[in-house]
Every structure is written in C-alpha cells, then in structure tokens.
Amino acid sequence: MFKARIGDLFASHAHVHANAVNCAGIMGKGIAQAFKRRYPAMFEDYAVRCREGRVRIGEPYLYDDASGIRILNFPTKRHWRSPSRLEDIAAGLDHLAAHLREWGVRSLALPPLGCGNGGLAWEEVGPLIYRTLAHLPVDIEVYAPYGTPLAQLETAFLSRPANTSTEGVGKRTAPQPGWIAIMEVLRRLQARPEARPIGRTLFQTLCWAMTELGVPTGLTFGTAGRGPRQGDVRPILTDLANRNWLQEQPQGRTMALRASPQ
Numbered sequence: 001m002f003k004a005r006i007g008d009l010f011a012s013h014a015h016v017h018a019n020a021v022n023c024a025g026i027m028g029k030g031i032a033q034a035f036k037r038r039y040p041a042m043f044e045d046y047a048v049r050c051r052e053g054r055v056r057i058g059e060p061y062l063y064d065d066a067s068g069i070r071i072l073n074f075p076t077k078r079h080w081r082s083p084s085r086l087e088d089i090a091a092g093l094d095h096l097a098a099h100l101r102e103w104g105v106r107s108l109a110l111p112p113l114g115c116g117n118g119g120l121a122w123e124e125v126g127p128l129i130y131r132t133l134a135h136l137p138v139d140i141e142v143y144a145p146y147g148t149p150l151a152q153l154e155t156a157f158l159s160r161p162a163n164t165s166t167e168g169v170g171k172r173t174a175p176q177p178g179w180i181a182i183m184e185v186l187r188r189l190q191a192r193p194e195a196r197p198i199g200r201t202l203f204q205t206l207c208w209a210m211t212e213l214g215v216p217t218g219l220t221f222g223t224a225g226r227g228p229r230q231g232d233v234r235p236i237l238t239d240l241a242n243r244n245w246l247q248e249q250p251q252g253r254t255m256a257l258r259a260s261p262q
Contacts, residue, residue, distance in 0.1 A: 002201060003019060003141050004128060005138075005153060006144050006148060006153070009031065009109050009111055013251075014107040014109035014139065015070060016108045017030055017035075017109050017111060018034040018071075020076045021046065021113070022080045023075050023079070024080050025050030028080060039071060040252060041066065043168055044072075045063060055073070055075055057077075058075070059077050060073060062103050076092070076113050082241070082248045083118060083242070084118040084120050084238070085114075086124055087242075089114045089120070093128065097132055100138055107139035108140050109143065111142075112142065112144050113125055119238030121191070123152065123220030124160050126152060129142050130155075141228055175239070175246065179236065179239075182207060182210055184259075186203070187259040198258075199257065200257070201238060203233060203237075203257050207233050208221050210235075217236075219236065237257075245260055249260075
C-alpha cells in the first residue's frame, strides 16, 4: 500500500522512519534536526560515518535504535548548504528499493526527500517516490510538505507519466536567458590564473551586477546595508545544480561554486 499524506512523520506507526540527511555530518535544520534531538545516539553514529566517508549519495542505510525504532538515513545532498538534485534522490530510491527485502522492512514512513531546504518541488519528488516504491510489497507512507494541495496526494497525480528528467528540471521549465550568461561569466572567472573561490555571497553579487546591467536573469533585488544586493538566489542555485550546470564543492572550510565542464 502506498499513501501520501500531510502530517507528523513521527506519529507514524511504520516499522521504519526515514530521515533526510547530508553527507557532511550536520543535522541542523528541518526533519534531520528533529531526528537528532529524538535519537542522539543515532546522530553520533551518523557523524562518525560521515567523518569516515561512509555516508554517500545514492546509499541510504539503516540504523537500529536501542528503543527498537529503525531509522533509515537517506542522503539527499552532499553538503548541508548545497541544493538537492533529483538524480541523487532517484539513485537513493533505487538503492532503497533493491535492499528493502534484505533489510526486512515491513513498512516505511518517508519525508518529502529533497524538498524544503533541499529546494526540490513535491511535484517532481512525490511522483518519483511513487514510481520507484509503490509497486513493492511494503507499506509506504510519504509525508508531503505542509501546504501541498490535496489533489497532489492522490494516486491520479502521483502516477502520471514523468514530465521531468532525473538529470535536471530542463524538460519542465525553460531556463531564463540570462542564466547562460551568468554561467559563462562564472566559467571565465574560475579559469583565470588568480581566481579565488566563488561562494554564495559573491555569486549573489554577480547575479545582482548582471541584473543591473539589463541581463534578463528573472531575479529581483532590493537594497541592503552593504549595497543593493539583497535577493534570494537559492532557487536559481537549485535549478542550475539540477541541470548539472553548476557544482558546489568543498574548498577548505568553505563551499565554492563552479561551472560544470560542459
């Protein structure tokens, strides 16, 4: 049985509760933070696994809590600040589907993997989870984000043919014309011999400057104390990452944005 609903995942009577995690050893936001508070021993085990490089995209794993609760830690992003990519969610779901019988999972409660802080939309994630898991002989509950229209919890919506690619959202939404220009400027900057890492603040400044020059970025900026750079570029970062145009890589203690080599 497959059921999509809205509510508290922790109230589920499922045999296994799934937690959305990153690969950096941080559970500071969203449902991961709630899991950390409820199951501190699980968090300590997870942190050790991350330090040892054993928490990897595409490889969700089971943790057996001393209380009898079984927790599935499902990596949805590499770094806690990075956006989630639909292809990474798909890889993890495939791994999960292949191991459910081996792990002895009878029922499973899942959060909306990659939504929320990950930046993905339920319209893509919900049907992907349905297509991958609904046919399995396991009771599956998926908790959609609060505010999801009730029609998007129904089988008629979740079972529709895919209109997105797990390699990006390009089949669903056309990119803004100016995004290509932004990526070209980023690529030229990173190719300079004296290039320094470009983080999110510099990327936002770049987007603001190009918007001010009339490049059609689709972004809106207001004024802030340090200059007219106040704007939320997280949606564009998520979209570019899902198109495989942009990568966010650890560089020392920071995360650097790099244009993909394509």
